[in-house]
Amino acid sequence: MSRLRRPAWWSVLLTVAAALLFVRLGVWQLHRAQYKDDLLRRYAAAASAPVQGFDQVADAPPVDAYPRVRATGRYLGDRVYLLDNPRHDDRGGEEVYVPFQPRGHDRLLLVDLGFLPGNGDDRHPQRPPLPAGEVTLQGLYQPPPGHGFEMGGDALARQARWPKTTIYLDMGQVARDLGRPLYPRVLALGPDPASIYVREHTLDFGSMPPARHRAYAFQWFTFALAAVVLFLVLHRRKRPKRPSP
Known part of the structure; x- marks a missing residue:
């Protein structure tokens, strides 16, 4: 039964x-x-991929790919953005972004210089000066870090002095703040033993x-x-x- x-x-x-x-x-x-x-596997493989010219992928980067590019131009060294969202160091710190004017281009490219460890206090870490002349950069052309809802609206517009600090890097806000159009991705510079910046870049999936x-x-x-x-x-x-x- x-x-x-x-x-x-x-x-x-x-x-x-x-x-x-x-x-x-x-x-x-x-x-x-x-x-x-x-x-993640594609991103890891991109670090050893052949270098290509920035002009080849500047406006239309390949979907779900991270080209390793070389770009020549000048830093806008007086326009520094600090992403106050430390991921590497218990002492705090900031990810440093600087706009870059590629040679022969009207739009600006936002460059991720890397993570600058803090000093264990509330003061900004000491940043080394940027080159004043023309330089050639090399790194991964990757999507900007993800951002969520920022309470209080555009924090950059309320700051009058540089460097400007934000907890989210919104490319639209940065473009409005600079008064110049930006390329859709950022250039994450590759490792440099001579640099004080920590350059351990990875894809940002947020909370997922x-x-x-x-x-x-x-x-x-x-x-x-x-x-x-x-x-x-x-x-x-x-x-x-x-x-x-």
Whole structure:
């Protein structure tokens, strides 16, 4: 004899629909994790890729690729932006960005000089002077760091003195602040043993790295299993009570 009661059609339909939905969401999270893993592998491989001219990718960089480029021009050394969002050092610190005027171009390129460790206090770290003449830079042409909702609006517009500090790097805000159009990506300079900047660049996935997608996938698969178990428990036949002697 079956240990399950005959279920209503709607309970079967509801259970199957819920389980399929949870499984589909779990598979989608696994696909997102795999996609971001592929991006990380491509990003790591880009560090040793052949160098190409900035003009080749300036306006239309390849999707989901990170060209290693060389650009010649001049720094706008008096226009420094400090991303006050330390990731490398317990003492704090700032990621330093400076606009760069590529030779023969009207638009500005924002250059990520690297992370400058703090001094253990609230003062800005001491930055070395930038070259005044024309220089040739080399690095990865990559998307700017992600940004979220900044309370109080545009923090750059409210600052009158340089360097300007922000907790999010919004390219639109930077372009308005400079009064000049910017290229869609930033140039993250490559490692330099002679530089005091820490240049350990990586892709910024915000709060959703691949590991978190996998954690969410496990959660959705658990929900699918729970829906089936709940269905079985609710439709289990109760054992008849034994008559008392």
